[in-house]
Amino acid sequence: MFLISLFERREKLKTYFSLTINECIKIGYDSLFIVSIVSIFMGAVTTIQTAFNLVGPLIPDYVISLVVRDMTLLELSPTIIAIVFAGKVGSNIAGELGTMRITEQIDALEVMGINSSSYLVLPKIIAALLMFPILVVISATLAIFGGYTAGVMTDVITGQEYIYGLRYEFNPFNIPFALIKSYVFAFIVASISSFQGYYTSGGALEVGKSSTNAVTNSCIAILVADYILAQILL
Amino acid sequence: MIEIKNITKSFDDKKVLHGISGKFEKGKTNLIIGASGTGKSVLLKCLVGLLSPDIGKVLFDGRYFTESDKNTTTQIRREIGMLFQGSALFDSKNVEENIKFPLDILTEISEKEKIEKVNHCLNLVGLDKINQKMPSELSGGMKKRVGIARAIVNDSKYLFCDEPNSGLDPLTAIKIDDLILELTQKLNTTTIVVTHDMNSVIEIGEYIMFLHNGKKLWEGDNKNILKTKIKELNSFIFSNKLMKKIK
Numbered sequence: 001m002f003l004i005s006l007f008e009r010r011e012k013l014k015t016y017f018s019l020t021i022n023e024c025i026k027i028g029y030d031s032l033f034i035v036s037i038v039s040i041f042m043g044a045v046t047t048i049q050t051a052f053n054l055v056g057p058l059i060p061d062y063v064i065s066l067v068v069r070d071m072t073l074l075e076l077s078p079t080i081i082a083i084v085f086a087g088k089v090g091s092n093i094a095g096e097l098g099t100m101r102i103t104e105q106i107d108a109l110e111v112m113g114i115n116s117s118s119y120l121v122l123p124k125i126i127a128a129l130l131m132f133p134i135l136v137v138i139s140a141t142l143a144i145f146g147g148y149t150a151g152v153m154t155d156v157i158t159g160q161e162y163i164y165g166l167r168y169e170f171n172p173f174n175i176p177f178a179l180i181k182s183y184v185f186a187f188i189v190a191s192i193s194s195f196q197g198y199y200t201s202g203g204a205l206e207v208g209k210s211s212t213n214a215v216t217n218s219c220i221a222i223l224v225a226d227y228i229l230a231q232i233l234l
Numbered sequence: 235m236i237e238i239k240n241i242t243k244s245f246d247d248k249k250v251l252h253g254i255s256g257k258f259e260k261g262k263t264n265l266i267i268g269a270s271g272t273g274k275s276v277l278l279k280c281l282v283g284l285l286s287p288d289i290g291k292v293l294f295d296g297r298y299f300t301e302s303d304k305n306t307t308t309q310i311r312r313e314i315g316m317l318f319q320g321s322a323l324f325d326s327k328n329v330e331e332n333i334k335f336p337l338d339i340l341t342e343i344s345e346k347e348k349i350e351k352v353n354h355c356l357n358l359v360g361l362d363k364i365n366q367k368m369p370s371e372l373s374g375g376m377k378k379r380v381g382i383a384r385a386i387v388n389d390s391k392y393l394f395c396d397e398p399n400s401g402l403d404p405l406t407a408i409k410i411d412d413l414i415l416e417l418t419q420k421l422n423t424t425t426i427v428v429t430h431d432m433n434s435v436i437e438i439g440e441y442i443m444f445l446h447n448g449k450k451l452w453e454g455d456n457k458n459i460l461k462t463k464i465k466e467l468n469s470f471i472f473s474n475k476l477m478k479k480i481k
Contacts, residue, residue, distance in 0.1 A: 012339075099325075104318040104322040108318060111394075112312065112335075112388075113311030
């Protein structure tokens, strides 16, 4: 019902365009720093831990980067970054909408004859769908780069072996799979967080609860969707 | 004119409004008064469409509000301006953007005309050169004035004010009351003010509806409210020492 209401009594396209651009900056550009830091260290740690656990006389070194590549594309970048995304963007969306609700700003929009859910939520969902896949692509690139840097700096693997491992038996479907996951997770985070924020009632305490619920519910939904997508698509 | 017929509203098992009817005339400041928890704000929300009454009808100049199709409802809503209790200014927008907002969304006029209208409205509410200030930089009284400016910028036919004096000092409260009265007369709007401030009742109550426990107990104007014999209304009016002394 909430999602259907987003498409009723819509405003001019120009309005949505400028709102969506603003949301893209808030959701995408402003998340770049945290996503970059998490991704670089995610790749670095995966490299070091894989080297520690797997490498022996019978296993070639390039397996390390092969594992980093597949883990990054299949799981770490879409899923872990989605959880980071839920923590940063999801709580922000729920907090913003919750505050607007309790300070009657949403009522003010409704009184003006504006469909508040469409005006406030639709640009957030569109922006999340546009920006999160880009963040995932950036994350995957940085994670692989982080793994390379950590591997080479600690002499776990040479640069040539790392690149050989990245190319070895590469399954191109992993990229569309990661992107499909990123679209699904972006929709989950934006819609659940918006729902939680939009239907906040009470005061400051309830806004905090809505933010917490937005993150918790988004994380659970991401993990369930992750399992379902892996089952269906792989 | 706004007319309400037999408005009834319940939340779960609790009946908040019991068949309230009345007429709020154009060009007058119409007050809905009563103690806290008597259903004033619920009635106001039913009037502006934020809540749907269980039973009853709301008519804006003969047009049904609650029972109309979505286009008519939206059209009526776009003729409504409302000042909220906490002003409800958009935190992320400055004063100019807040006031301009209804024009941006609901009209096709040029940017220059919009700015002219914003400045005209700011002038009407007695504020100048604060266009670039953020709501967080304004005092309570200024926020209310900006809220009023936003409510009238789109040439609203109907002006609703929810507790316009709450949280204001007596002097600023009187200024806001005078402003509401002045704008109602100047712009010929149908104005409905929800309040429990007796000063407002005496100052601007051209039509007053008194609610008690969700029922309309009395209606009249500021000239005859002090002569009433209704016990509940008397205890509401003369609840403070100053009013008792005046009596």
